[in-house]
């Protein structure tokens with residue numbers, strides 16, 4: 001079974017329970033969206049693995065002029081997203097597909113989000129990050145929230161059964177291509193697991209793409225409790 005088929009099967013069963021259960025453990029989603037708002041105003045938002053559309057609905061409210069595109073491999077999840085986002089009219093474009101290559105927009109997205117999606121991609125995670133790097137408009141941001149790791153083997157095994165890989169592997173892959181201007185690693189349920197939030201810009205050969213007028217923002221990187229100035233390079 002392909003990774004796409006196995007996720008489709010999983011979410012065909014879980015879609016109807018998704019919104020009523022996931023708020024208890026998919027932490028940091030609202031916080032990430034609020035941080036985006038604090039820093040810039042996107043014109044075209046792409047969420048990869050948009051699921052039932054909770055983030056797109058939130059982003060749509062915060063940015064009433066933005067175009068919203070969501071892609072997901074699960075038809076059942078998208079059906080719920082479609083209902084949720086109906087009120088936003090033709091600002092919303094939902095697509096069914098397994099993301100592994102740039103979608104090739106006429107207007108490139110200036111905000112690309114992955115929310116609890118990359119940790120489910122298994123071997124495709126590198127491809128997806130590389131594709132997003134190619135797809136993002138100059139000056140745009142990548143916003144990610146996801147599981148990071150757990151020191152409990154039984155918990156990692158349990159999450160693996162639920163298609164989530166928790167090996168602290170996603171953050172280094174992001175850092176290899178994107179400059180993290182805001183990065184947090186947080187604990188959940190007394191340290192049972194850790195999740196991260198990442199807001200970054202594409203690393204180009206000459207430095208970081210920077211939107212005009214945003215150079216005076218405080219740039220701090222907080223990782224595992226250690227606080228360091230990320231700076232602009």
Ligand SMILES: C[S@@+](CC[C@H](N)C(=O)[O-])C[C@H]1O[C@@H](n2cnc3c(N)ncnc32)[C@H](O)[C@@H]1O
Pocket residue numbers: 007008011026029048049050051052053054055071072073074077097098099100114115116117120121124128
């Ligand atoms: C845990 S849910 C997160 C949904 C939503 N982003 C949220 O935060 O509520 C992960 C979603 O990513 C989708 N997904 C995983 N890998 C994908 C891929 N390569 N391309 C498209 N969708 C993917 C799954 O079908 C699922 O709907």
